[in-house]
Amino acid sequence: MEMKLPPHEGGELSVVDMHTGGEPLRIVLSGYPEVKGDTVLAKRRYVREHLDHLRRVLMFEPRGHYDMYGALIVDSEIPDADLGVLFMHNEGYSTMCGHAVIALGRFAVDYKLVKEPKSPETQVNIHCPCGLVKAFVEHSGGKTGGVRFLSVPAFAFATDVTVTLEGFGDVMVDISYGGAFYAFVDAQKFGLDVTKSRTRDLVDAATAVTNAVKSQVKLHHPASDDLAFLYGTILTDGKDDYSLEATANVCVFAEAQVDRSPTGSGVTARVALQYHKGLIRLNQTRTFQSGATGSQFTGKAVEETKCGDFKAVVVEVAGRAFYTGVSRFVQEPDDKLTQGFLLK
Template sequence: MYVKTVEMHTGGGPVRILLSGFPKRKFETLLEHRNYVREHLDHFRKALILEPRGHHDMYGVIIVPPTLPNADIAVLFMDNSGYSTMCGHAVISMARYAVDHGYVKTLKSPETKVDIQCPCGMVSAYVKYDGTKTGATRFISVPAFVYATDVELPMKKFGTLKVDISYGGGFYVFISAEKLGLDVRKTKLKDLVQVAGDITDVAKEHIKIEFPESKEQAFIYGTILTDGRDSNIKATSINLCVFADRQVDRSPCGSGTTARMALLYHKGLIGLNQSRYFQSSKTGSSFSSKIVRDTTSGGRKAVNVEVSGQGFYLGTSTYTLEVGDKLGHGFSIK
């Protein structure tokens, strides 16, 4: 193995972009490509995301050939357990990278549009550009919708919990940490992760997600603990997203923010083009968001959500794998 990467972050959430050394293949759909990579090329993810090159909460992106003619760039997302369908914090960094590295033919000020093909669908991003330097990014989500509200989950520690499930490129369970006797800001992270991970496990066991438009996306990706401040739209609210194999998002979670905005809109707590800010409980990083239009998804009422943030460059890396290095293939210690 000999690969090169660019290292970025959005709101503290790492974005390791695989640039070279990865086999280039063409597929009819991006989801087919995702399946092939999962089944035949997963050793790249393990080597780059897990230790010793990565860590339990590392996140990465593979640039692949688009399958849609209007896409400027196509990406696959990597986490500690597999391949997600959407990642907002990664899209924010990737859009800036795409503008800076020639994936967009025509650069425009004050913003340059980038059409990014993600496994969940096409995501249009807009990168600030002053003619010399790129900056903050906003993206418009795929149709986001509420899947179910007040779903009852039988939890050993808490009894029956009522949770909401919403989609923003991936399906998330939402619950206020206060309902669990926890403080999303002050409670120890390991305790929050334990509870959120347990909720995800129980939700996967008891809830069958039906998503006829894309059966590949019909799974619960994680649980987002909030501070419960839903009704005061002027207040910055907290997200703590625990996803994949109990991986913690350092950012407020872009796809989670999308899903939460759809949930707030569904409950009548926010209107079109009303801005709301969300913050990570542990890093303090924030995203701004607003619902830009009503739409539909498979007959469901849905919305398109705009999420804004800033991606930053950290450096570049070259990774190799020596013959005989068994641990170099990637390992995980929990």
């Protein structure tokens, strides 16, 4: 029997839900008005200023939750792009999201956003706010599988930076860019283990780092001021030397949101940092594990490049995304919580 929406007034939003390594992605199919702007970055500013209530509808309770993540597909000004995308979460709009790119690659092939899929792999060019990201989707017999993507130029911004943390004192951190800026710290500096410690304790430590870096370190990006902000902090197990053994981390981003996956843009930034320190070489594949779920991505630096004055690398990240469902949401005008709420 076909499931129909009950009688209602107000707008509707249709979405496809996926997850990559346990991290959700809610992809908007319909219900958004026109997103204005000549560039993807301009569109990002437009939704933040004019359509933010719809982010709240999709990300917050009762339709979402504190750690929900979303993607809005938009037109791109780049001729080679198959689609443009805006990312959203509990605090706003990020500039890059690797787990979302992995999911969107598969989605784009399955929903025929790519005109001529090829086997054994279909290339999908995704224009993220940080730039054009090339994804490669396993495709055989009409079915999609694993996805790898090539990052925008990634670079170590600063290493061994001492910041003063409220409640923890002075801590030395590294800052690296993988489509977004992250601070990196060995969790052992806080007496924590990324695979065994309470999530709340990891969040408290990471949030203290994020707050300290935001207030004490000025970031800049050669391409745009819109990219020059700290997205979050990644606590690691300290195993940065090259090894066939998986290395674990936990990413806390946006408004203390915990990534269930190993974090695609975080893996990108961490590989760039390891390469900068001479701990890995080109085309040495490492496995990165989520301390939260145990899910894994692989990452490797495949090419040296430049980003302004920074020595940078292109990083390949690979993982697998899965569908979890399709939903149609309504917004009844007399519902006082129609735009959702967050419990902290």
